[in-house]
Amino acid sequence: MEDVLSAALPQAAIAPRRLHQAMRYAVLGGGKRIRPLLAFAAGELAGAGPDRIAVVAAAVELIHAYSLVHDDLPCMDDDVLRRGKPTCHVEYDEATALLAGDGLQTLAFQLLTERPLSDDPAVQLEMVKLLAVASGSRGMAGGQAIDLDSVGKPLSLPELEFMHIHKTGALIRASVQLGALCGQGLGEGEMERLLHFAKCIGLAFQVVDDILDAESTTATLGKTAGKDADANKPTYVTIMGASAARAFAAELHADALTALQPFGARAERLRQIADFVVKREF
Amino acid sequence: MEDVLSAALPQAAIAPRRLHQAMRYAVLGGGKRIRPLLAFAAGELAGAGPDRIAVVAAAVELIHAYSLVHDDLPCMDDDVLRRGKPTCHVEYDEATALLAGDGLQTLAFQLLTERPLSDDPAVQLEMVKLLAVASGSRGMAGGQAIDLDSVGKPLSLPELEFMHIHKTGALIRASVQLGALCGQGLGEGEMERLLHFAKCIGLAFQVVDDILDAESTTATLGKTAGKDADANKPTYVTIMGASAARAFAAELHADALTALQPFGARAERLRQIADFVVKREF
Numbered sequence: 001m002e003d004v005l006s007a008a009l010p011q012a013a014i015a016p017r018r019l020h021q022a023m024r025y026a027v028l029g030g031g032k033r034i035r036p037l038l039a040f041a042a043g044e045l046a047g048a049g050p051d052r053i054a055v056v057a058a059a060v061e062l063i064h065a066y067s068l069v070h071d072d073l074p075c076m077d078d079d080v081l082r083r084g085k086p087t088c089h090v091e092y093d094e095a096t097a098l099l100a101g102d103g104l105q106t107l108a109f110q111l112l113t114e115r116p117l118s119d120d121p122a123v124q125l126e127m128v129k130l131l132a133v134a135s136g137s138r139g140m141a142g143g144q145a146i147d148l149d150s151v152g153k154p155l156s157l158p159e160l161e162f163m164h165i166h167k168t169g170a171l172i173r174a175s176v177q178l179g180a181l182c183g184q185g186l187g188e189g190e191m192e193r194l195l196h197f198a199k200c201i202g203l204a205f206q207v208v209d210d211i212l213d214a215e216s217t218t219a220t221l222g223k224t225a226g227k228d229a230d231a232n233k234p235t236y237v238t239i240m241g242a243s244a245a246r247a248f249a250a251e252l253h254a255d256a257l258t259a260l261q262p263f264g265a266r267a268e269r270l271r272q273i274a275d276f277v278v279k280r281e282f
Numbered sequence: 283m284e285d286v287l288s289a290a291l292p293q294a295a296i297a298p299r300r301l302h303q304a305m306r307y308a309v310l311g312g313g314k315r316i317r318p319l320l321a322f323a324a325g326e327l328a329g330a331g332p333d334r335i336a337v338v339a340a341a342v343e344l345i346h347a348y349s350l351v352h353d354d355l356p357c358m359d360d361d362v363l364r365r366g367k368p369t370c371h372v373e374y375d376e377a378t379a380l381l382a383g384d385g386l387q388t389l390a391f392q393l394l395t396e397r398p399l400s401d402d403p404a405v406q407l408e409m410v411k412l413l414a415v416a417s418g419s420r421g422m423a424g425g426q427a428i429d430l431d432s433v434g435k436p437l438s439l440p441e442l443e444f445m446h447i448h449k450t451g452a453l454i455r456a457s458v459q460l461g462a463l464c465g466q467g468l469g470e471g472e473m474e475r476l477l478h479f480a481k482c483i484g485l486a487f488q489v490v491d492d493i494l495d496a497e498s499t500t501a502t503l504g505k506t507a508g509k510d511a512d513a514n515k516p517t518y519v520t521i522m523g524a525s526a527a528r529a530f531a532a533e534l535h536a537d538a539l540t541a542l543q544p545f546g547a548r549a550e551r552l553r554q555i556a557d558f559v560v561k562r563e564f
Contacts, residue, residue, distance in 0.1 A: 010419055019419055019427035070384060073357075075376035094357035098380070099427050102352060103419035105384065109391045110414035113407050121403035125395050128410055132392035137292055137301055137385035145301035145381050 001036045002028065004054045005061060008111055022092045022100035023107075027065045030083030030222070034205065034277065035060040035172060039179030041269035042194055046183030052117050056127065056178040059108040060171060063135045066104035067171075069097050071144065077227070084222035105135070117182055127181055134174035143167025147233075155234040161203065169202035193259045197270060200256035205277050207249040210235035211242060212282070220282055253278045283318045284310065286336045287343060290393055304374045304382035305389075309347045312365030312504070316487065316559065317342040317454060321461030323551035324476055328465030334399050338409065338460040341390040342453060345417045348386035349453075351379050353426065359509070366504035387417070399464055409463055416456035425449025429515075437516040443485065451484035475541045479552060482538035487559045489531040492517035493524060494564070502564055535560045 005027055010020040036057035043053035072079040072087040073094060080090050089097035109128060118124045133139055143166025150163060176198040180186055186194075210228065214237040218225045228235045236245040256274045260267040287309055292302040318339035325335035354361040354369040355376060362372050371379035391410060400406045415421055425448025432445060458480040462468055468476075492510065496519045500507045510517045518527040538556045542549040 014420070016419070016424050016427040016431065018431065019424060023419060066384075070380055073380065075355075075380060095430050096427065098352055098355065098357060099419075099423050099430075102348075102383075102387065103423045105387055106414050106418035106423065110411060110418060113411035113414065121407050124407055125403050125410075128407075129392060129395035132388050132395065136388035136392060137298070137305060137381075138296070141381050141385045141388065142298050142301060145298040145378065148377050148381075149298065149300065 001033050001054075001057065001061070004058050008055075008058045008062070008107070010107075018092065018096055019099055019103060022088055022096045023103055025085075025091055026069045026088045026097075026100055026104065027062065030085060031061070031065070032280075032282075033061065034273070035064055035175040037273050038172065038175040038198065038201075038270070041179070041267075041273055042176040043179035043182045044269060045185075045194075045263060045266045046180040047185030048179065048183030052182040053179050055111055055115065055117055056182060057175070059111045059131060060175045060178065062104045062108040062111070063131065063140070063171060066101040066108070067135075067140055067144065069101040069104070073097060076144075076148070077231070079224055079227065081218065081222070081224050108135075119184075123181060127178055130174055130177060130181075134170040139166055139170035139174075140168070143170065150234055152232045153234070155239065157239055160234055160236065160239060164203060164206045165199070168206055169199060172202035172205070173198040190263070193262065194270075197256045197259040197274075200252045200259065201274055201277055204249050204252035204256065204274075207236045207245055207252065208278060208280065210237045211245055211249070212280075213237075214242065216281070222282065249278055283315050283336075283339065283343070286340050290337075290340045290344070290389070292389075300374065300378055301381055301385060304370055304378045305385055307367075307373055308351045308370045308379075308382055308386065309344065312367060313343070313347070314562075314564075315343065316555070317346055317457040319555050320454065320457040320480065320483075320552070323461070323549075323555055324458040325461035325464045326551060327467075327476075327545060327548045328462040329467030330461065330465030334464040335461050337393055337397065337399055338464060339457070341393045341413060342457045342460065344386045344390040344393070345413065345422070345453060348383040348390070349417075349422055349426065351383035351386070355379060358426075358430070359513070361506055361509065363500065363504070363506050390417075401466075405463060409460055412456055412459060412463075416452040421448055421452035421456075422450070425452065432516055434514045435516070437521065439521055442516055442518065442521060446485060446488045447481070450488055451481060454484035454487070455480040472545070475544065476552075479538045479541040479556075482534045482541065483556055483559055486531050486534035486538065486556075489518045489527055489534065490560060490562065492519045493527055493531070494562075495519075496524065498563070504564065531560055 009024050012021045012024055014020055039057040040053050069088045071077050072082055073089055080087055088100055112128045143163055146163040147167055173195055176194050180194055213228050216225050260270055291306050294303045294306055296302055321339040322335050351370045353359050354364055355371055362369055394410045425445055428445040429449055455477055458476050462476055495510050498507050542552055
């Protein structure tokens with residue numbers, strides 16, 4: 001995945017160099033790559049070739065990276081540490097980070113158009129649309145806006161879930177769906193089950209994130225710990241308490257595994273990812 | 283065009299409302315709509331139907347609007363007035379403006395996937411790619427990075443041209459090309475001539491912008507006049523002088539009209555746009 005991303009990004013020596021260096025800095029050398037892992041696991045399940053899956057995996061990771069660069073800016077979360085390194089605007093400057101995020105978003109869409117990802121170009125157009133809907137104002141960017149608006153407000157649990165289903169859930173579902181669309185092997189109802197799996201795993205990821213944010217150190221996380229509580233942001237831990245949050249994560253994990261059950265051995269990698277999402281310590 | 287853009291944008295009542303209001307604010311009720319005009323004129327020349335052209339015209343205008351919202355942010359040009367109104371981050375806030383720009387970019391790509399724009403889906407994928415390349419780090423966003431880097435530096439004329447060919451030229455060329463690709467009526471060498479026309483008009487637009495910035499009032503322009511000189515940015519006026527800049531604009535105008543000559547009456551609208559670009563006073 002690192003090689004795929006490195007090849008997809010403009011080389012650092014190509015003008016404008018500072019912009020391209022910042023784009024590479026924001027994407028390479030860090031991150032859990034959960035979305036690419038999901039795309040690969042869902043793609044393999046659907047009988048897709050790795051070369052095609054790699055492209056959609058890179059596209060969703062570029063969208064994710066762009067969102068992190070913009071989220072970390074001073075006018076948003078104002079964070080200085082990401083993936084154990086200074087954030088993009090700290091390493092470069094705010095204007096360069098803004099443009100790097102912009103350029104990463106554009107590059108994600110460009111990637112989806114550069115080579116065949118489906119034998120049917122109409123399906124490939126659907127894939128571009130799917131990524132756009134998932135990352136736009138009614139998907140990821142919309143979730144970010146809801147998040148901003150929630151600071152200092154007493155959110156209910158359904159409101160918190162609504163925010164996360166947009167902010168992180170939409171792109172996680174898109175990762176699974178795009179990976180699967182690279183193949184042709186899905187049977188009746190299988191995409192729906194994969195999407196239910198993705199929804200559960202996306203939420204579980206967020207619940208675990210909130211638990212880790214509350215209970216871990218900055219050194220372990222590679223990003224600023226305790227940030228949400230300091231910012232007076234509602235989290236699963238502040239709303240439910242740590243113990244109930246852990247139980248909720250376990251419930252989502254079980255629900256995700258149930259959705260995979262009919263796939264048998266074809267879903268083994270997706271099960272491993274589900275385990276990692278819930279049991280991870282960073 | 284206003285109706286098309288309004289229908290393409292999420293309604294202001296749809297959540298997240300503040301984000302969608304900001305997106306609509308940034309796009310509607312202002313702007314010269316040069317890029318949509320070019321898309322329509324080139325599309326008509328190529329025999330395209332107005333419904334298809336309207337979609338690509340909206341997409342390029344959304345990309346343009348997103349770039350203005352981000353360019354106006356405090357970490358970039360820090361401007362408070364745009365199209366005679368407070369800039370998006372002044373009317374809303376910086377975080378909302380950042381996300382509104384992000385969402386407008388995504389929406390542009392989404393628009394290009396929602397309905398048939400060519401009878402061949404493979405051509406439509408090419409259109410998505412073309413918009414991505416024109417607006418990304420080796421197109422518009424890259425030009426913006428070069429612009430940032432040029433503040434306070436003594437640019438040569440070729441360096442200034444290189445910056446503008448990216449910052450505004452790439453999207454203007456894409457507007458013409460995307461409009462024409464909606465049709466099927468282009469003969470041998472006709473796209474090349476259209477692109478040469480677009481290149482001349484894009485540069486002429488910028489030269490005239492620099493002249494207007496130096497010689498007009500803020501009230502006439504609807505944006506802050508004298509901004510470039512104050513920011514110590516190189517312009518055609520500061521490098522060539524006003525008189526030579528006017529001669530250069532006239533030369534580009536003539537060159538653009540020569541490129542259209544073989545089209546005869548089919549290019550009448552493109553000629554009118556060329557005249558407007560050079561003779562405008564705002």
